[in-house]
Amino acid sequence: MRHDHLISAAQLSRDDIEAVLDRAAEIADDPATVRERHAGTVLALCFFEPSTRTKMSFDTAMKRLGGETIDMGSVESSSVKKGESLADTVRVIEGYADALVLRHPSEGSAKMASEFVDVPLVNAGDGAGQHPSQTLLDLYTIRENAGLDDITVGIMGDLKYGRTVHSLSMALTNFDVRQHFVSPESLRLPRSVRYDLHEAGAQVREHEELEGILPELDVLYVTRIQRERFPDEREYREVAGEYQIDAGTLAEAKESLTVMHPLPRVDEIDPAVDETPHAQYFEQAHNGVPVRMALLDALLGGGRDGGEDR
Numbered sequence: 001m002r003h004d005h006l007i008s009a010a011q012l013s014r015d016d017i018e019a020v021l022d023r024a025a026e027i028a029d030d031p032a033t034v035r036e037r038h039a040g041t042v043l044a045l046c047f048f049e050p051s052t053r054t055k056m057s058f059d060t061a062m063k064r065l066g067g068e069t070i071d072m073g074s075v076e077s078s079s080v081k082k083g084e085s086l087a088d089t090v091r092v093i094e095g096y097a098d099a100l101v102l103r104h105p106s107e108g109s110a111k112m113a114s115e116f117v118d119v120p121l122v123n124a125g126d127g128a129g130q131h132p133s134q135t136l137l138d139l140y141t142i143r144e145n146a147g148l149d150d151i152t153v154g155i156m157g158d159l160k161y162g163r164t165v166h167s168l169s170m171a172l173t174n175f176d177v178r179q180h181f182v183s184p185e186s187l188r189l190p191r192s193v194r195y196d197l198h199e200a201g202a203q204v205r206e207h208e209e210l211e212g213i214l215p216e217l218d219v220l221y222v223t224r225i226q227r228e229r230f231p232d233e234r235e236y237r238e239v240a241g242e243y244q245i246d247a248g249t250l251a252e253a254k255e256s257l258t259v260m261h262p263l264p265r266v267d268e269i270d271p272a273v274d275e276t277p278h279a280q281y282f283e284q285a286h287n288g289v290p291v292r293m294a295l296l297d298a299l300l301g302g303g304r305d306g307g308e309d310r
């Protein structure tokens with residue numbers, strides 16, 4: 001990958017994506033080959049918003065490459081509490097680390113922060129903006145289960161505020177994938193995302209009900225309603241719980257349908273679905289480790305046994 005930073009899925013070409021996924025598959029097959037590859041490398045984890053999977057899988061990924069991590073800790077316990085700007089925070093942290101992973105509630109924050117640092121910066125979520133490393137593990141999971149060509153994918157839930165949706169839908173335009181978007185009217189894709197998808201040659205097919213298109217789907221990507229992004233709690237309550245799937249819903253689906261979710265789920269997928277062969281969301285979360293190992297390896301370049309330059 002020739003990028004210094006990973007801010008948006010729009011940066012990723014098909015070649016970039018395939019290179020990371022292929023490398024992730026190699027690493028998953030034989031993790032021992034990269035055990036010491038990035039010995040001495042330090043990755044800084046800068047999370048201004050809650051995270052379990054993203055933070056812990058980046059942490060694990062760096063350690064499994066032989067490196068170490070440092071963690072800014074919670075906003076409450078950091079100098080952000082004293083009023084430090086994001087630009088100053090990342091400028092300081094880049095002096096302690098070889099790469100940064102940043103999650104922040106403001107859209108555009110990762111792009112802005114990346115302009116202040118010389119080490120690679122990965123956007124691990126900027127408000128309702130983008131979450132490109134999640135997209136790579138989503139694509140890996142889709143490729144493993146359904147392949148990435150000539151498939152139909154349904155993306156359902158909070159398409160307005162869901163950054164995983166914005167990144168994934170953009171990345172899917174690199175492949176021969178038909179995309180269907182299912183949401184309440186109030187949570188449709190933002191106009192800017194629809195525009196970008198259109199510009200990338202995708203046909204944006206939007207629906208308010210899953211029923212009509214479910215039988216066509218090879219993959220159903222379910223998302224959480226992003227409660228924390230609603231300006232008004234009442235608006236959240238109006239749509240909460242509207243798009244739930246259970247084993248009954250899936251009776252109409254292809255036998256081979258893969259159900260995914262970036263997690264955490266609240267009540268979008270009934271736990272009974274976990275027991276069906278459709279459920280791939282826990283595997284999807286686990287794929288975060290080899291995929292982030294491959295991503296870090298690509299961004300850091302070099303490593304013990306050479307490799308490409310950044």
Ligand code: NCD
Binds near residue numbers: 053054131164262
């Ligand atoms: C997602 C996120 O933070 O955008 N979580 C994750 O990284 N797996 C999805 C969500 O919070 O709903």
